[in-house]
Amino acid sequence: MIRVGVIGAAGRMGQNVIAAVEAAEDLILSAAVDPRHERVIVDPEVVTCATVAELPDGSADVLVDFSIAAAAEQHLVPALARGFHLVVGTTGLSPAAVEAAHEAAEAGPGHLLVAANFALGAVLAMRFAEIAAPYFESVEVIELHHAAKRDAPSGTSLKTAERIAAARAAAGLDDCADPTESTVIEGARGGRAPGGVHIHSVRLPGLVAHEEILFGGPGEGLTIRHDSYDRISFMAGVLLAVRAIGGRPGVTVGLDALLEG
Numbered sequence: 001m002i003r004v005g006v007i008g009a010a011g012r013m014g015q016n017v018i019a020a021v022e023a024a025e026d027l028i029l030s031a032a033v034d035p036r037h038e039r040v041i042v043d044p045e046v047v048t049c050a051t052v053a054e055l056p057d058g059s060a061d062v063l064v065d066f067s068i069a070a071a072a073e074q075h076l077v078p079a080l081a082r083g084f085h086l087v088v089g090t091t092g093l094s095p096a097a098v099e100a101a102h103e104a105a106e107a108g109p110g111h112l113l114v115a116a117n118f119a120l121g122a123v124l125a126m127r128f129a130e131i132a133a134p135y136f137e138s139v140e141v142i143e144l145h146h147a148a149k150r151d152a153p154s155g156t157s158l159k160t161a162e163r164i165a166a167a168r169a170a171a172g173l174d175d176c177a178d179p180t181e182s183t184v185i186e187g188a189r190g191g192r193a194p195g196g197v198h199i200h201s202v203r204l205p206g207l208v209a210h211e212e213i214l215f216g217g218p219g220e221g222l223t224i225r226h227d228s229y230d231r232i233s234f235m236a237g238v239l240l241a242v243r244a245i246g247g248r249p250g251v252t253v254g255l256d257a258l259l260e261g
Contacts, residue, residue, distance in 0.1 A: 004242055005031030005060030005084070007052060007075070008067035010039045013089065013231055017064050018042065020235040027242065031060045034067075052079050062242050065090050068150070073097040080110035087241045088114045089234070092151035105251045113245050113252040116155035118237030122211065123255045125226040126160050129213045132222055133164040134171035136215035140190070144202040144210040152201040153191060156211055159254070164213075165195025208233075 004021045008014040009032035018040075021027045031047040032040045033055060040048060047059045052075035062085045065072055069092035077100050079086055086105075093101075098114070105112035117123060133139065143157035165175070175196030180189055190200035209228040215221060228234065237255050244258050252258075 002027050003030035003061045005063045007033045007063055007065040010034040010036040013066035016231045016235060017238055020239055031055055057082055062245055069093050076101040077104040080104040083109045085111045085245045087245055089118055091155040102251045111245050111249055113241050115254050116159040118234040119228050120237050122156055122226045125224050126163055128224050129160055130163045130167045132215055133167035136217040138176040139164055139215045140198045142200045142212040144207050146207050147203050147205045153199040157199045161193035161197040161199060164197055168195055
């Protein structure tokens with residue numbers, strides 16, 4: 001039985017993770033961490049506290065982190081040093097915080113898995129885009145999220161652009177060209193990511209998480225789209241990571257390695 005703690009337990013993602021863990025026969029919820037922990041309704045035997053620093057040593061095997069970047073940047077390294085394995089879905093982390101967490105995981109004893117997206121369909125969409133990248137002249141990414149999302153562009157779209165750029169570079173292709181000569185409204189062409197891939201961010205009420213990857217070539221186009229209509233779509237990937245991380249020392253980035261066996 002794997003004992004799981006949830007960081008950001010009072011949030012929408014945290015609540016979904018709690019429900020998924022409680023429904024799994026091989027997992028048990030052992031801790032819930034959130035500054036609003038009094039809002040979290042769990043079994044009395046589950047440890048509840050406001051911060052990871054207050055979490056007793058050995059109270060969980062794996063911590064699933066869907067908190068906010070400012071909090072995660074403070075607790076990732078100490079949690080890994082204390083021996084907690086971490087599955088991290090928090091976005092907006094600074095490059096320095098990511099590097100520090102990677103170094104801490106390599107030193108052990110805690111293992112680290114970081115993923116931009118835990119929806120299996122989103123992971124596959126990134127892989128499909130990577131395959132398609134060398135065969136088209138240009139590509140742009142549109143990511144659409146709920147209005148409460150704090151960061152833009154999304155971690156998923158950035159990772160998508162990075163993988164497309166790497167695939168194009170490996171094929172000996174130049175960065176995607178932008179023929180635009182005059183921008184009437186600043187930002188109309190979105191942001192320019194690695195490889196010259198433009199990313200456009202949409203934030204609207206009613207959305208959850210969506211991505212379109214649009215490839216264009218002479219006389220044809222290819223669109224790869226993934227939609228998460230409900231946060232439950234992320235749970236299969238989260239549980240996959242929770243079950244696997246104990247056997248993956250150091251750092252695992254993304255779910256691809258887990259899907260490939």
